[in-house]
Amino acid sequence: MLISHRSNAPDNATLIGFTNLRHARTTRPMVIEKGRGIFLIDENGREYIEGTSSFYSAALGFSDPDLVEAAIRQMRQLPAYASGLYRTVPVALALGEKLASMAPLANARVAFASTGSEANDFLIKFMRFGNAHRGEPKRVKVIARAGSYHGATMSTAPLGGFPGTARAFNLPMDDVITVSQPDYVNSAFAGEDEAAFTARMLGEIERAIERAGPETVGAMILDPVSFSAGCVLPPAGYLTGLRNLLDRHSILLFDDEVITGFCRTGSMFAAETFAMRPDCMTLAKALSAAYVPISAIVMDGDFYDALEHGSDDEGTFAHAATYGGHPVAAAVALRMIEIIEERDLLGHVRRVGPRLHQHLASLAGHPMVFNTRGVGLGGAVQLHSLPNAAGSRGQAMQEAMMAEGLLLRVVKDTINFAPPLIITLAEVDELFARFVRALGAVERAEVAA
Ligand SMILES: Cc1ncc(COP(=O)(O)O)c(C=O)c1O
Numbered sequence: 001m002l003i004s005h006r007s008n009a010p011d012n013a014t015l016i017g018f019t020n021l022r023h024a025r026t027t028r029p030m031v032i033e034k035g036r037g038i039f040l041i042d043e044n045g046r047e048y049i050e051g052t053s054s055f056y057s058a059a060l061g062f063s064d065p066d067l068v069e070a071a072i073r074q075m076r077q078l079p080a081y082a083s084g085l086y087r088t089v090p091v092a093l094a095l096g097e098k099l100a101s102m103a104p105l106a107n108a109r110v111a112f113a114s115t116g117s118e119a120n121d122f123l124i125k126f127m128r129f130g131n132a133h134r135g136e137p138k139r140v141k142v143i144a145r146a147g148s149y150h151g152a153t154m155s156t157a158p159l160g161g162f163p164g165t166a167r168a169f170n171l172p173m174d175d176v177i178t179v180s181q182p183d184y185v186n187s188a189f190a191g192e193d194e195a196a197f198t199a200r201m202l203g204e205i206e207r208a209i210e211r212a213g214p215e216t217v218g219a220m221i222l223d224p225v226s227f228s229a230g231c232v233l234p235p236a237g238y239l240t241g242l243r244n245l246l247d248r249h250s251i252l253l254f255d256d257e258v259i260t261g262f263c264r265t266g267s268m269f270a271a272e273t274f275a276m277r278p279d280c281m282t283l284a285k286a287l288s289a290a291y292v293p294i295s296a297i298v299m300d301g302d303f304y305d306a307l308e309h310g311s312d313d314e315g316t317f318a319h320a321a322t323y324g325g326h327p328v329a330a331a332v333a334l335r336m337i338e339i340i341e342e343r344d345l346l347g348h349v350r351r352v353g354p355r356l357h358q359h360l361a362s363l364a365g366h367p368m369v370f371n372t373r374g375v376g377l378g379g380a381v382q383l384h385s386l387p388n389a390a391g392s393r394g395q396a397m398q399e400a401m402m403a404e405g406l407l408l409r410v411v412k413d414t415i416n417f418a419p420p421l422i423i424t425l426a427e428v429d430e431l432f433a434r435f436v437r438a439l440g441a442v443e444r445a446e447v448a449a
Pocket of ligand 1: 118151228
């Protein structure tokens with residue numbers, strides 16, 4: 001027998017990311033055993049509301065029978081087959097057709113991958129291929145915004161400029177240009193109105209492009225609502241001005257809809273909510289409600305043409321992934337899109353979203369609350385940071401919310417909300433009741449300290 005038994009029997013042979021690994025030697029992680037609707041139950045029988053859909057992904061909650069059924073049906077029909085060498089499966093073709101018809105892109109084409117990181121990584125790789133074959137091999141750099149998150153791979157972790165995800169791993173950063181997150185709430189100068197702020201942000205990007213050499217810049221990637229930066233909404237005029245600016249330098253706009261895609265912002269895609277005109281989009285998470293791993297790269301016709309020409313030059317487009325277009329994942333994603341239509345999830349988001357916004361707005365006068373914001377079925381409460389202790393209130397809230405049975409994503413002192421799209425009005429009320437109790441507990445603890 002080759003099974004080894006670890007002598008001190010820790011429960012943590014599995015590396016769990018965004019965790020202090022030494023801490024993990026002695027402390028058992030939170031272990032979730034089952035879920036029903038928006039609720040989760042941990043191994044100790046404690047129940048939680050998952051108010052950020054498990055990393056913004058579980059769009060239908062944790063017990064949707066139709067998605068499970070779609071997976072089982074496909075498992076029985078054909079559980080595995082890799083798309084490549086011009087062989088594929090019907091569900092991958094059908095999903096490609098469907099996404100191409102839904103995306104707000106002209107003559108859209110679709111490629112599949114398994115994760116959001118992989119979709120962004122492949123897209124950057126495709127861009128480099130296309131540019132190399134249309135005589136612009138130097139156009140490889142990608143502009144990204146500080147605080148945005150686009151993935152965990154070698155090419156995507158440096159996008160967003162988090163020191164921990166890129167520099168700490170000693171990743172190559174030469175082809176990344178980091179610009180400011182357009183966070184009007186937190187980064188505007190005193191007295192600066194939104195238009196002036198937007199102009200300043202765009203000016204910074206223009207200067208960064210000029211410094212890098214416009215002929216070396218291939219694309220800018222952005223998450224239209226940056227949840228990783230604390231639910232930052234695009235300031236007025238930013239996305240239109242940005243598109244014009246990028247057009248002037250023949251730089252592409254990549255729309256990372258990994259979180260925002262599929263109803264989150266009150267439209268099918270955030271590109272529609274904010275009248276943004278991207279060249280390519282990446283999708284993941286809600287695409288399959290996160291029941292199975294699948295992601296997609298949606299490219300407009302011009303972008304795809306460059307790939308086609310390149311494949312003429314090379315004789316092939318030498319790219320595939322064993323699980324890109326996996327039949328079970330594609331079947332679940334197809335069913336997810338049907339469910340969005342059958343159950344009018346967009347209508348539901350538009351009905352329930354305002355209740356979430358009402359609750360957020362009702363907290364605006366609270367002494368601990370600095371700002372609240374919302375869009376679609378998402379939003380944030382930003383607390384005043386304690387002097388010299390930024391993030392400590394967020395941390396205290398994290399613990400207080402867990403004690404109340406509420407899981408929300410905390411970014412420093414900002415608490416993000418993005419519940420499963422199926423949440424009911426009564427459940428939104430319950431989520432906020434727990435949130436307010438947690439806020440009260442933190443407030444009382446501060447007074448007592
Ligand atoms: C906006 C955005 N893009 C990309 C990713 C990476 O997706 P994944 O974790 O599936 O690789 C994430 C993950 O949270 C994300 O939030």
